[in-house]
Amino acid sequence: MATGFVKRIVKLLGLLLIVGGVACKSEKPSDKSLKVTEDELAADSVISQSIQSVKQIFYSLPSPLETALILKRSGAVYNEDLLNPVENVAHYNTSKSMALNLGIYSTDLSYASLFDQTQATINLMNASKKMADGLGILNAIDNSVIQRLEENINNRDVIMETISETFLNTNSILEEDDRVAIGSIILVGGWLEGLYLATSLVSDEKKMDNELVDRIADQKFSLETVLSLLKQNSDNADVMEIYSDMQKLSEIFYDIQISASRVEVVPASNNGATILRSKNVITVNPDVFNKLKTKVKELRTKYTA
Amino acid sequence: MKSFTTTILILGLLLLQPHSTQAQCKNFAKKICKLELAPYVHDGNYNAAILTEGEDAELFKTFYAGQEYRISICGSESLAKIEFLVMDVDRRVLYSNAKNNYATSWNFKVEATQQLIILVRVPSSGNSGSELASGCVAIMFGLKAE
Numbered sequence A: 001m002a003t004g005f006v007k008r009i010v011k012l013l014g015l016l017l018i019v020g021g022v023a024c025k026s027e028k029p030s031d032k033s034l035k036v037t038e039d040e041l042a043a044d045s046v047i048s049q050s051i052q053s054v055k056q057i058f059y060s061l062p063s064p065l066e067t068a069l070i071l072k073r074s075g076a077v078y079n080e081d082l083l084n085p086v087e088n089v090a091h092y093n094t095s096k097s098m099a100l101n102l103g104i105y106s107t108d109l110s111y112a113s114l115f116d117q118t119q120a121t122i123n124l125m126n127a128s129k130k131m132a133d134g135l136g137i138l139n140a141i142d143n144s145v146i147q148r149l150e151e152n153i154n155n156r157d158v159i160m161e162t163i164s165e166t167f168l169n170t171n172s173i174l175e176e177d178d179r180v181a182i183g184s185i186i187l188v189g190g191w192l193e194g195l196y197l198a199t200s201l202v203s204d205e206k207k208m209d210n211e212l213v214d215r216i217a218d219q220k221f222s223l224e225t226v227l228s229l230l231k232q233n234s235d236n237a238d239v240m241e242i243y244s245d246m247q248k249l250s251e252i253f254y255d256i257q258i259s260a261s262r263v264e265v266v267p268a269s270n271n272g273a274t275i276l277r278s279k280n281v282i283t284v285n286p287d288v289f290n291k292l293k294t295k296v297k298e299l300r301t302k303y304t305a
Numbered sequence B: 001m002k003s004f005t006t007t008i009l010i011l012g013l014l015l016l017q018p019h020s021t022q023a024q025c026k027n028f029a030k031k032i033c034k035l036e037l038a039p040y041v042h043d044g045n046y047n048a049a050i051l052t053e054g055e056d057a058e059l060f061k062t063f064y065a066g067q068e069y070r071i072s073i074c075g076s077e078s079l080a081k082i083e084f085l086v087m088d089v090d091r092r093v094l095y096s097n098a099k100n101n102y103a104t105s106w107n108f109k110v111e112a113t114q115q116l117i118i119l120v121r122v123p124s125s126g127n128s129g130s131e132l133a134s135g136c137v138a139i140m141f142g143l144k145a146e
Helices: A002-026 A038-043 A045-053 A064-073 A086-091 A095-114 A118-134 A143-151 A156-176 A180-200 A211-231 A237-253 A286-304 B002-015 B017-031 B033-037
Strands: A055-060 A257-260 A264-266 A274-277 A280-283 B048-052 B056-063 B068-075 B083-087 B093-096 B105-110 B114-121 B134-143
Touching (some): A055 A211, A064 A180, A086 A118, A118 A156, A156 B017, A211 A237, A211 A286, B017 B134, B033 B134, B114 B134
Antiparallel strands (some): B048 B134, B068 B134
16 A cells, blocks of 8 residues: 555656646746845856846737727727627637637627627626636636626726726736737737727728827737737747738738827826827828728638638 | 655645746736726736846837826835836837836826837845845736726
């Protein structure tokens, strides 16, 4: 019996070594916790230099909530027909499709919530929950979240806070589980949905001098972040497929011109916010806009099919 | 036999420590840092890492015209202070919290959409011979809702 017990312990040790090995290997360089003294560093300038140069890079995309706020501020109206139908959840069985559509539903639900579309918000949160559960992000969106939405249908602050909390749960759980590639797909899905809603909501495609078109053109900046974020996970085949799609969008954005002036810092007054004063001159040709709109729709149809 | 089992369990816990540290970082960001964003609404993104004295991290993000933001940087108690800079794409410094008593947050609004770089640094304490401190550092963004 004692021999059997020892064998089990040895197996357990082997398993722990494997799991531990994977956890260490998957860590980013800056996550390493170094336990050395400064005297030791002085004695070994090579180690010192390596510590000084260790740097973690984050690429942060607008979250679904931010995208929805920008849309609303730009004069967008609510159009339920543009949302990805919640019935589509049954179609998504792969990690890639679930991650993309978790992002897409997240943006849709943020958009619906800002226009006080309570029932749509709850339905979309349920759809998001199914995607999150399917991806194994358990407890990111639990039943208490849905209940809180139902109990606060007239309280937009609580609804926004609840939505923000579910994103944070989802992102942090994926980071903790070292599934950052999935996290990047979710973010890109959400970002593309924002672009889809915005381009679809431009009513006059010949009139390019409006705020919504300006915010669409601004996505040229975020697209750089999208590409950098995806490139960080280039060892993942799903990520690289999406990267290739985003490069096609990038080719169209190349023809949208934005020239920016130098930033002037205007200090805050009366506890307000500091203003970063500058001006962008945006040039969007209607043909380029239509090309962009068509490509965005094509990708969105591909991702939600 | 008992001490053998104990050794194995301790070894296992040490091997799994990075995972547990990430979990602590997550809880720290959610329970402590997020509160500093109020009354702004947290955008929902999670940017946190374990940094040691002398290390830095950079975050690239596009900020949109007309939207008011709060950047909040917070570090765990083991880190004395965190320095952060906000720079434009040419790396021109627009804000440094070191010139503002190491403030942990900054409210701002951009008149034109632009990408900014947030550099976060854990300065060296300068205590010769002491162990370098390390801990969780989170960069969070709040949005002003209408």
